[in-house]
Amino acid sequence: MAKLPTSVDKIVEHYGPHKAYAPKQGFHGREDPDKLVKTHCCFCGMQCGIQLKVKDNTVVGFEPWMEFPFNEGRMCPKGVVRYLQNNHPDRLESPIERVEGEGFKPVDWETAMSKTVSEIKRIQSTYGNDAFAILSGVSLTNELSYMIGKFARVALKTANIDYNGRLCMVSAGAGNKKAFGRDRTSNSWADLKHAEVIMICGSNVSETFPTLIHYIWEARDNGAKLIVVDPRETPVARTADLHLSIRPGTDSALYGAMLQQLVENDWLDHNFIDNHTSGFEETIAAVKDYSLEWAEEVTGIPAESIRQAAEMWGKAGTSFLMHARGIEHHSKGVDNVLGCINLVLATGRIGKPYCGYGTITGQGNGQGGREHGHKCDQLPGNRDITNPEHRKYIAGVWGIDEKEMPGKGLTAYEIVEAIHRGEIKGLISICFNPVVSLPNNNMVREALEKLEFYVAIDFFLNETARHADIVLAGALHEEEEGTGTTAEGRVVKINAAVSPPGNARTDASILQELAARLGVGDKFAFENSEAIFNELRVASKGSTVDYYGITYEKIEKNYGVFWPCPSLDHPGTPRLWEDKKFETPDGKAHFNPAPYRDPGEPTDKEYPVVLTTGRTVSQYLSGTQTRRLGKLMDSYPEPLLEIHPSLAQQYGIKERDLVKVVTRRGEAEFPAQVVTTIRADTVFIPYHWGGRKSANQLTIGNLDPISKIPEYKVCACKLVPLGRKAPPASESDAYQSK
Amino acid sequence: MAEPEKNFQPDMEFFVDMQRCIGCRACEAACAECETNGQETMIHVNYVDRAHSAQTTVQVCMHCEDPACANVCPADAIAKDSNGVVHSANTSRCIGCSNCVLACPFGVPKKMEEAELMMKCNLCYDRTSVGKKPMCATVCPSGALYFGTREEMRKMRPNSDPVNTFKFGAQTVNTKVNVMMPKGSTELRVH
Ligand code: SF4
Ligand code: SF4
Ligand code: SF4
Numbered sequence: 001m002a003k004l005p006t007s008v009d010k011i012v013e014h015y016g017p018h019k020a021y022a023p024k025q026g027f028h029g030r031e032d033p034d035k036l037v038k039t040h041c042c043f044c045g046m047q048c049g050i051q052l053k054v055k056d057n058t059v060v061g062f063e064p065w066m067e068f069p070f071n072e073g074r075m076c077p078k079g080v081v082r083y084l085q086n087n088h089p090d091r092l093e094s095p096i097e098r099v100e101g102e103g104f105k106p107v108d109w110e111t112a113m114s115k116t117v118s119e120i121k122r123i124q125s126t127y128g129n130d131a132f133a134i135l136s137g138v139s140l141t142n143e144l145s146y147m148i149g150k151f152a153r154v155a156l157k158t159a160n161i162d163y164n165g166r167l168c169m170v171s172a173g174a175g176n177k178k179a180f181g182r183d184r185t186s187n188s189w190a191d192l193k194h195a196e197v198i199m200i201c202g203s204n205v206s207e208t209f210p211t212l213i214h215y216i217w218e219a220r221d222n223g224a225k226l227i228v229v230d231p232r233e234t235p236v237a238r239t240a241d242l243h244l245s246i247r248p249g250t251d252s253a254l255y256g257a258m259l260q261q262l263v264e265n266d267w268l269d270h271n272f273i274d275n276h277t278s279g280f281e282e283t284i285a286a287v288k289d290y291s292l293e294w295a296e297e298v299t300g301i302p303a304e305s306i307r308q309a310a311e312m313w314g315k316a317g318t319s320f321l322m323h324a325r326g327i328e329h330h331s332k333g334v335d336n337v338l339g340c341i342n343l344v345l346a347t348g349r350i351g352k353p354y355c356g357y358g359t360i361t362g363q364g365n366g367q368g369g370r371e372h373g374h375k376c377d378q379l380p381g382n383r384d385i386t387n388p389e390h391r392k393y394i395a396g397v398w399g400i401d402e403k404e405m406p407g408k409g410l411t412a413y414e415i416v417e418a419i420h421r422g423e424i425k426g427l428i429s430i431c432f433n434p435v436v437s438l439p440n441n442n443m444v445r446e447a448l449e450k451l452e453f454y455v456a457i458d459f460f461l462n463e464t465a466r467h468a469d470i471v472l473a474g475a476l477h478e479e480e481e482g483t484g485t486t487a488e489g490r491v492v493k494i495n496a497a498v499s500p501p502g503n504a505r506t507d508a509s510i511l512q513e514l515a516a517r518l519g520v521g522d523k524f525a526f527e528n529s530e531a532i533f534n535e536l537r538v539a540s541k542g543s544t545v546d547y548y549g550i551t552y553e554k555i556e557k558n559y560g561v562f563w564p565c566p567s568l569d570h571p572g573t574p575r576l577w578e579d580k581k582f583e584t585p586d587g588k589a590h591f592n593p594a595p596y597r598d599p600g601e602p603t604d605k606e607y608p609v610v611l612t613t614g615r616t617v618s619q620y621l622s623g624t625q626t627r628r629l630g631k632l633m634d635s636y637p638e639p640l641l642e643i644h645p646s647l648a649q650q651y652g653i654k655e656r657d658l659v660k661v662v663t664r665r666g667e668a669e670f671p672a673q674v675v676t677t678i679r680a681d682t683v684f685i686p687y688h689w690g691g692r693k694s695a696n697q698l699t700i701g702n703l704d705p706i707s708k709i710p711e712y713k714v715c716a717c718k719l720v721p722l723g724r725k726a727p728p729a730s731e732s733d734a735y736q737s738k
Numbered sequence: 739m740a741e742p743e744k745n746f747q748p749d750m751e752f753f754v755d756m757q758r759c760i761g762c763r764a765c766e767a768a769c770a771e772c773e774t775n776g777q778e779t780m781i782h783v784n785y786v787d788r789a790h791s792a793q794t795t796v797q798v799c800m801h802c803e804d805p806a807c808a809n810v811c812p813a814d815a816i817a818k819d820s821n822g823v824v825h826s827a828n829t830s831r832c833i834g835c836s837n838c839v840l841a842c843p844f845g846v847p848k849k850m851e852e853a854e855l856m857m858k859c860n861l862c863y864d865r866t867s868v869g870k871k872p873m874c875a876t877v878c879p880s881g882a883l884y885f886g887t888r889e890e891m892r893k894m895r896p897n898s899d900p901v902n903t904f905k906f907g908a909q910t911v912n913t914k915v916n917v918m919m920p921k922g923s924t925e926l927r928v929h
Binding site for chain 1: 757758759760761762763764766767768770771773777788789790791792793794871873876877878879880881894895896897
């Protein structure tokens with residue numbers, strides 16, 4: 001492994017991203033498809049139902065799926081054009097191998113597989129099993145998440161497996177486990193529509209989960225009050241009764257001050273607190289000095305607005321609190337989440353109709369992918385890899401000796417750091433693009449260059465896979481059967497619409513063959529995805545995430561089944577904790593003190609401006625898929641630097657002026673978009689692009705001590721206006737997507 | 739054509755609720771999926787004033803009762819059918835003169851320069867004529883666009899009223915497409 005095998009330009013010329021506006025073979029056959037396949041969108045955690053039109057083993061279009069109860073046909077633009085990925089000109093149709101100085105050449109599966117396996121064996125026999133790591137993604141189905149966790153522990157026998165949910169909502173997962181003992185949004189979204197107050201913390205719901213916005217607007221029609229906490233006035237914040245424009249990195253101060261207000265005004269549910277919770281006294285003691293004035297000073301939100309928010313929240317009869325990456329991507333993400341949970345518990349509004357709480361998972365299978373064991377510290381059923389009983393149970397399901405099962409390994413960012421230090425020598429990645437998605441990505445690139453062997457399983461050659469020795473052509477969402485779990489905890493069925501094109505293979509079959517060549521084929525002898533799911537059901541049985549009663553048939557019949565579903569005759573659980581029994585050791589919900597701490601990198605004289613990052617509606621995560629779809633690129637062609645007019649004026653920056661943004665980790669140039677919809681001390685850049693336009697060259701790898709999530713949402717930067725206008729967006733290299 | 743037309747449901751109307759629009763452009767992407775407009779979108783999303791707000795608006799053909807575009811067309815290329823749908827210019831007749839573009843009070847028709855042809859929304863006739871909903875209104879994730887009965891709409895949006903009377907100075911235009919306005923509104927004065 002070394003630097004890229006050839007120039008980025010040459011790689012891009014061959015493997016894209018190229019923008020598709022139409023299927024390769026045209027729209028022929030659309031009006032008369034061979035079949036319509038009911039499945040789900042491959043992008044965000046809403047997992048909207050969709051029907052794909054198939055003609056001659058190619059997806060040629062879509063038809064709304066009106067009967068699917070969550071979205072009833074509604075889609076965002078990503079879902080509408082996702083069908084263009086199948087048979088996209090950039091699609092990898094066979095394994096490829098790195099050729100120094102030239103790029104990549106197609107190879108047959110035998111060559112690719114035997115080289116991969118011999119390198120795994122060489123590295124592990126030279127440096128030990130843990131020197132070979134695996135990074136995976138939660139675009140994958142539950143079946144694949146489960147299989148990858150098992151593959152790491154049983155076939156690779158390495159402790160170092162982690163996943164890109166580590167960059168997503170692990171702070172929420174850790175907070176949920178501490179407070180409730182179970183990690184899931186408490187209610188189905190249906191409860192949202194009738195809540196009296198909705199509080200959205202750090203989530204641009206309108207652009208990241210557009211189909212969920214319908215529920216929020218409906219709640220508004222039913223009279224719901226809306227509180228939005230966000231440093232930007234996003235489309236959802238625009239209409240809020242209260243938009244709390246918070247200084248990034250100060251969330252726990254806000255929630256602490258609101259809790260203090262609830263106590264001071266006795267807007268509390270004493271019955272619930274006394275009978276069903278623990279830890280209340282310590283928790284309120286930690287915020288007793290959090291006055292409104294102090295909170296205003298820290299958060300930049302007027303004291304009166306904070307008071308109003310507390311009153312609105314405190315006096316409501318029913319409520320729903322939701323949060324997303326805006327409060328989770330912090331070095332105190334878990335504290336922020338616990339701060340929110342404390343507000344929910346203090347008012348006792350959980351486990352009841354129209355009352356709910358939860359994180360909105362960003363990635364398609366962000367929920368299921370965090371349950372089945374491809375996290376470094378977790379076994380299937382959200383079991384703990386350090387717990388002897390849990391280990392024993394899963395070892396039994398897998399048919400191995402518990403002593404052979406590796407222990408807890410490093411988290412995603414730590415794995416890359418260990419590669420950088422030379423401690424990890426080999427890597428296999430599947431559906432993960434850390435060169436774009438990890439913070440401080442110049443370090444990530446250097447790390448990849450130090451690997452002795454890197455194999456990627458993917459369907460497009462993303463920015464990270466360009467560094468690989470071997471790329472195994474895997475499958476798109478529409479090419480492999482399985483299940484996914486939506487952000488509301490509904491297990492849905494992903495149906496294969498077509499088979500992988502050319503010599504590409506399903507991810508499951510690739511892992512099965514690797515396992516067989518590593519000598520454990522018998523442990524992976526699954527006939528089909530349903531067989532994997534059936535093993536997963538048993539592995540999750542009796543856990544806090546019990547899928548045992550869910551079958552493929554039941555999912556299809558009921559438009560999904562909400563877990564937990566412990567037995568075949570169980571209908572599933574859309575609303576958790578109606579019995580007020582929580583999965584903690586004492587059976588109570590736990591308050592947890594969440595005192596305020598400063599962000600990891602406060603602003604100073606040299607770096608005086610706060611930088612925050614996020615998404616746009618037309619792009620998805622590292623853009624591997626969406627930067628290849630023409631319409632999506634055209635609607636937001638390049639990352640823009642959102643800046644408030646008063647800050648812009650200080651620097652003499654005008655609309656579309658090019659501005660260099662510099663942090664301690666890197667620098668990059670962006671056209672300015674001067675808007676009053678952002679705080680005056682904060683700038684915002686969307687992070688979906690790679691190369692010179694990558695926002696993650698600038699962000700910081702401060703990790704939350706518990707969840708190990710990086711602090712994407714706040715770091716210190718300085719702005720250097722370059723004194724010239726940006727070229728038209730269509731000429732930017734971001735639009736060319738290098 | 740005769741058979742499917744029977745399935746057009748005349749009690750179904752089109753409603754636009756700007757307050758809800760989140761500017762996602764799913765409607766534009768979906769409209770281009772329509773089989774009749776050559777992958778071009780016939781609905782347009784715009785920011786009202788991006789410098790100060792994230793509010794967007796969406797403009798779809800209003801399907802006027804007495805359509806100005808059809809009235810001024812010298813080639814009789816634009817026609818309203820018995821269901822009240824104002825159709826896109828008939829390709830064999832349209833001479834690309836742009837009269838319709840200038841006449842429409844809502845600024846809807848767009849001339850396709852390359853094709854020398856005027857194109858506009860035809861209420862997804864390929865879908866509505868077989869009892870399906872128009873593509874844009876089906877996918878709109880926020881409910882800013884809706885296709886259904888007036889009754890359904892009244893139930894769903896108790897705080898708004900559908901309005902389909904527009905006053906442009908002295909001129910009154912009635913449309914098949916409704917915009918949602920605050921409760922009690924009966925008309926919209928444009929200027
Ligand atoms: S990206 Fe999310 S909201 Fe958009 S269509 Fe897909 S699942 Fe639905
Ligand atoms: S009704 Fe159909 S043709 Fe008209 S704008 Fe909507 S999608 Fe396009
Ligand atoms: S799909 Fe709906 S919300 Fe999105 S831009 Fe169009 S009208 Fe607005």
